[in-house]
Amino acid sequence: MGDRVKVPGAFLRRSPLLRCLAIYGDMPGRFLLTATLLAGVNIALVGQQVLVGHAVQEAQHGKLVRIGPDGLLDYDRAWFWVALLLALSLARAAVQYGAGLLSLSIGQRLLTILRERILVQIQRLDLAYHWRHGVGEMVTRMTRDADKVRDALINFWRQIFETGLIIAISLGLLWVYSPWLALTPALLLLAGIAMLWSEADALVALDRRIGDAYDAVTQDLSEGINGVRVIKAFSLGEARTARFQRHVDLFRAEARAAIRHASRRVPLPQTIIALSHAWVLGFGAWMVAHGTLGLGALVAAMLVVNMLVLRIEGIGRLLQVIADARASAARIWEVLDAEPVIQSGGKALPAGAIGFRLSHVSASPLGDGAAVLRDLHLEVRPGEVVALVGATGSGKSMLTSLLPRLVEADEGRVELGSQAQGWQDVREGDLRELRRRVHVLPQESFLFSDTLAAxxxxxxxxxxDAQLHEALDKAAAGELLSRLGDGLETRVGDRGATLSGGQRQRVCLARALLADADILVLDDATSALDARTERRAIDNIRGLRNGRARPLTMLIVASRLSTALAADRVALLSGGRIVAEGTHQQLASDNAAYRALMGL
Known part of the structure; x- marks a missing residue:
């Protein structure tokens, strides 16, 4: 993935959240501007507390309000401090508003980048990866996990940066008043932060369990929506609702466990940090009593330490958020770091008409050695139409997926070409070109929730539009347009819900014809059509084949006799191997397994 985050070292590789933080490198200008504004806001905040202390000091010495020569009270100095503090507050509020907007802006940009990279990576990963991980898991990582990482990083860099400034300035100011005023709060802060940090790993483990439970909720919800027709048809509503409720209950139980853990462990270190108040007040009062510290300085010190303690207590809450986000970041990088098994080759595919050949091929769906195809041999010449038949589960769909490398063969060679120009292993060819020239149309007719034309x-x-009409005619779907109110601009709904199964299959077939591939594979893609319509579509494709500069090679997975009759040759798949080949008449005459399969 060309736009991946560059990881400078092994440390970042072990720190998923910091790897996400590195994405801010894509927007250095906005990030530095926001940091500068936030630095100004926090310096002004500490300065405001110091100015209050100076004002109190002047009040103690009777300089804030004086009696003038005429006997009247002079408030000029008091109004000066009021105007100065008000002006500083307004300026700080304006800068903080701008910094907040910029912070939200770069946070949303970070979220967009994360989701784009997850989506690109999901498209890169091979089918076996998606079979091992459900839709719900992928959706959760792109939504919930990405949101938690975004929220944590916005708070992380802002609060760590801001709190770091506050700690440095505040302790420095306390040191100026007295080293002892600064040293004890510093030790208490270190002890409290260390205790909070020690809980991070436990919180990460708890959030990991929450994330897994949430995956199950999302997966069940996705299946409930996508399978609503099946649920209604078989009256499964109550059972599915009970199943969903169990997943939600588990998610709630895991969330409560995390809350209980945080509630027990976080208050103690926050209490230790809060002892800084007592120390500054007690020791500062002792210093005032002995004349080594002014009253105004004590007020300023109390205001500063109060601000410091509040910020550090916020760090406690932040550490809990970050612990949650560390688990989410790890789940995101599990996807982003996954390398697809199928990598593109560098060679161009043969330029002329192409067929395909499978030699000694063995393959398993998940790449786990549980082979579906075993030592399979099959050759289809350029321009030939071959029907592939076999019992359910014999591996027909697996075989078709090998041609465009949707899955990879464990053993053997899958080659494109011809006897005349030679054969080329599909693993050596450019993957984009391969999938452009070898088009597999699956039985599942998937349409996007857009217009028919789109x-x-x-x-x-x-x-x-003329070419779209022609493709629909070739797919025996020409009359479909007359039934749609808006013609090509008709919206087909989610997954083509407004169309029947046969209509969806014909639209998908028309889309495949527009791809102008050299090898067209129909994986039971006409199963919802009646025999007459199916034969008309295949005959139209034959006519299209004859009119092309390069002949169209077709492999049709057939489960009906009418499909086998439309092919030049039939290949029988059984036990992971091609056990018989020939015309329909030859196999019907000589092969009992074929006759039984076709119901002859």
Whole structure:
């Protein structure tokens, strides 16, 4: 992934949250401007407390309000301090407002970058990865986990940066008044922060469990929405609701466990930090009594230490947020660091008409050695139409996925080309070109929630309306437009919900034809069509094949006799191998397994 975060060392690789923080390097100007504004705000805040102390000091010595020569009270000095403090407060508020807006802006930009990179990575990863991880898990990492990382990082760098300034300035000011005023609060702060930090790993583990429970909730919700027709058809509403409730209850239990842990462990270190108040007040009062510290200085010291303690107590809450975000960041980087098994080659594919050949191929869906295909051999010549038949679960879909490298063969070679121009292993070819020239149309007809025209143009963005009409006609879907009120601009709904199963399959077939591939694989992609419509579509594709400069090679996964009859040749898949090949008439005459499979 070309736009990945550059990791400067092994330390950052072990720190997922810091790796996310490094994304701010993509916006250095805004980040530095925000940091500068926040530094000004916090310096002004400490300065404001010091000025209050000076005003109190002047009041103690009778300089704030004086009696004039005429016997009247002179408030000029008091109004000076009021005007100065008010002006400083207004200026600080204006700068803080701007810094807050900039902080939110770069936080949203960070969230956008994270989600874009997750989405790009999800598209890069092979199908086996997606089979191992559910939709709910991917959605959770892009939404909940990304949001938690964004919130933590905004608070992290702002509060760590701001609190660091406050600590340095405040302790420095207390040191100026008296080293003992600064030393004890410093030790208490270190002890409290150390105790808070020691709880971070436990909070991370708890949040990891919360995240896993939330994955289950999201997955169940996704399945409940996508499978609503099945749920209604079989009256599964109560059972699915009970299942969802169990997942929600588990999520709530894990969340409560994390809250209980934080409630027990966080207050003690916050109490230790708060003892700084007592020390500054007690020791400062002793110094005032002995004349080594002015009353105004004591007031300023109390205001400063109060601000310091409040900020450090905020760090306690921040550490809990960061602990949660560390688990979310780790889950995000698990996705971003995953390397796809399937890598693109560098060679161009053969330029002319191409067929394909599989030699000694073995493959397993998850790459775990549980082979579905075993020592398989099959060759399809350029321009040939071959029907692939086999019992349910025999590996037909696995075989079709090997051609565009949606999954990878564990053993053997998958090659494109011909006897005349030679064969090239698909692993050596450019992956983008391979999937452009080898188009697999699955049985599941997926349409995006957009217009009919937008769905058709996915593979041919520059196609004219006339070409869209022609592709629909070739897919035996020409009459579909007359039934749609807005024609090509009709919105088809979520996953094409406004269309029937057969209509969706024909629209997907038209989209595949617009891709102008050299090898077209129909993985039971006409199963929802009646035999007459299916035959008309296949005959139209044959006509299209004959009119092309390069002949179109087709592999059709068939489960019906009508599909097998439309092919030049039939290959029978059984036990992970091609056990018989020939025309329909030959197999019907000589192969009992084929006759049983086709119901002859």
């Amino acid at each position: 769905n058709l143009r996915l593979c041919a963005p520059d196609a004219t």
